[in-house]
Amino acid sequence: MFDGLLNQLVQGVLQGGLYAMFAVGLSLSVGVMRLVNIAHGDFIVLGSFTLYSICTALGISPFLAMLIILPPAFGLGYLLQTLLFQRIVGKDILPVILVTFGLSIIIQNGLLMGYGPNPRDLNAGALETASLNLGGGVAVGVFPLLTFVSAVALIFALDRFLYRSRTGAKIRAVSDDVEAARLIGLSSRKIYATAMGLVMVTIAISACFMGVRTNFNPASGPSQLLIAFEAVVMGGLGSLWGTLWGGILIGLAQAIGARIALPWEVLSGHLLFLAVLALRPQGLMPKE
């Protein structure tokens, strides 16, 4: 009965790394700008399609393509915040939801018109199929392992940046109290724009790993958003390391659900989230 259970749990944890990667950008925008971006998942999918086009056109590896799009991704985030989100970040939630929801629909349908409804994936060659046998019936794919390690590295880097750099301190300052920042002459605009640029960088990285790991189509965004959202809430709003735990928990829940019956895989993650919410609404690792 427990045949392969350990193996499945390990796969679940590794899958959770990918989810944490989706979620870390959302955690940042929620934590810093209080911006719950409904289009978060759609931006990931947009990134995957962009990488797909670059890889197809230039015949290069998705990882190289990812490096190419990181600077423009930062620029896109910076502009998006400056031109659009800056106008809606504030107390009212309706504009935030409507504007990001509108973006989500625009991206999905734009991709549908440009690429059609068929699923695509990014080709990373032999890396995708390589696996390591750890013994005891546990074998992990090299790529899932790489994804997990990258997610941890990304969170570590962001954490360092936020807590060790001058820009990071400014980001935390406006996140603490944007009114106080304004009173002392600390402009939140550029800081928010920088933070959104970083969010887009995490999205571009997620887009690469997701695209290699799974198929994606123009309608894939919302499910990534929901998973990212669940990881953020379960991990405690605004806590980056909490987000990693949130992602891992969803990965584990899905692995266990899939073991019961494959169609329950996705549902199990959502049910875990609702259960956590009912029992511990502040999340599992709340930011003090």
Added chain:
Amino acid sequence: MTADDALLRIDGLRVFHGKFEALPGVDMQVGAGEVVSIIGANGAGKSSLLKAIVGQVDRIEGEIAFGGSSLAGRATPAIVAGGIALVPEGRRLFPSLSVEENLSMGAEVGRKGEIGLDEVFGMFPILRERRRQRARELSGGQQQMIAVGRALMANPRLLLCDEISLGLAPTIVNDIYRILPQVRDRGIGIVVVEQDIGRSLKVADRFYCMLEGKFSLTGRPEETDRATVMKHYFGL
């Protein structure tokens, strides 16, 4: 002092919050190296005046000139970078940032100058000991020291202090007020807004008494008797 050599010159300033007029019209000057107190009861419009100077009110009429040039239409960051720093009412620190990080935010927004971490730690030695702690873990008085230090880190030519004694024990207030003469001696103009008349007049070179948004009395503390001040404070 004459209007010409004033560091800050305000003429006919009116301040509006939406349709509500918070300040119906004041004139004042502050010189370099001068401590000016503004006293007045709660709701007299003192905070509105300070916020207007740093560009944090809805709308103003009248003229605010700093160092001879008008501040009209300038945003807060530009005003602060130009040399005016505010110690906001209620301190308004960044609670999750360390003491040192809070102070460094002042340097981020201000001018280049001689006041740095060492100078602030020299004025408030306790902050040096606690530099790595988060601001919210410190006592109210220490937090107020951070707020004053943060403003000084901006190397202002004009320092605006809004109710810095509010809710603090007298000995701690002494520790904070003690540094104001040192600051003044660096040639920095200081505006102190207080409800505590005694404290405020003791430190001031000049004072303005505000009643319902207008200055009802102005002068030098040593030349004005207490009864007159009280009369104008309460509008009797």
Added chain:
Amino acid sequence: MTFSKTRRLAMTGLRLGLLAVVVVLAFGPGFLEVGTMRLCAQVFLLMVLAMMWNLLAGYADIVTVGQHAFVGIGAYALYGLTAKAGLSLPVAILGAGAVALVLAVPITAIVFRMRAAYLAIGTWVVAEVCTLLASKIPGYGGATGITLPGQVIRALGGNVRDRFANLYWISLGLVVVAYLATALLLRSRVGVGLMAMRDNEEAAGAIGVNLVASRIICFLWAALFLGLAGGVLALLNLRIQPAASFSLIDYTVYVIFAAVIGGVGSIEGAIIGVLVYVGLRNAFSDYSNLYLMFLGALSILIMLVEPRGIWGLIRRVLPENIILVSHPYRGRAGREQGES
């Protein structure tokens, strides 16, 4: 005649006009084609959905992106109550609303642990769970869905024309009831408290209005009517299917766009929005993706320019709402966040 008298007369005229439209509509099946009746029934049901979204977003300060959950629950309940339990149609339709209401209780208990935008996405998660669960209920057709049995369809009417006439009347009746009941709700203590909250949260608390309770009542209220509409939609479509009955696009995305374009915070807005949306949809039917992108862009634009939508624009001329419920949503969007 004074200016204000002219205005009052104009308002009375508009109100009588609206009443006349409803009366004429009631006789619709006497002269309308079957296809038109079907379209009208869809429009009426969309209006109910838009009204309910508007009740929550415009008055109760609850923005949901998961109201398709209750529409789908209503549809599945209708199937269960007719095909499985053998209840008569009127009872089953009411039952569909009741089931949605009952299920809304535990859902409320969970999603109300979050606030604002988190609550919004929380409702989406709930809807996703409901959709997935619906495909797993034994005997309800799984992921491919199931057609309503013949006796249920026959109970609707002996021929196609009768069926659609009945559906038309049921849908029209549902709009009228949803409107009147919601207007009453908003004029009650609950509604007054919610409107006071929008003006001043502390004052509302001070006059003894329990805001949490009021918001929960609104959420349950919406669930009831969404369930009723979902039941009727199942009859209109003659089948249930997880992806279609719990359609995020049809019952939430479009509805939100319609409500926002029409104007959040007024019942007129919901009605106008649905009419504009259906009109545009028919005009753009060959370019559905482009149309959706346009709707998305339009709603972004509205949020930035006139958060109260078309009705907000009209109200710049008109002295008061035609349908008097309250003062409307005061959008604060578009206000600059940066330094003043």
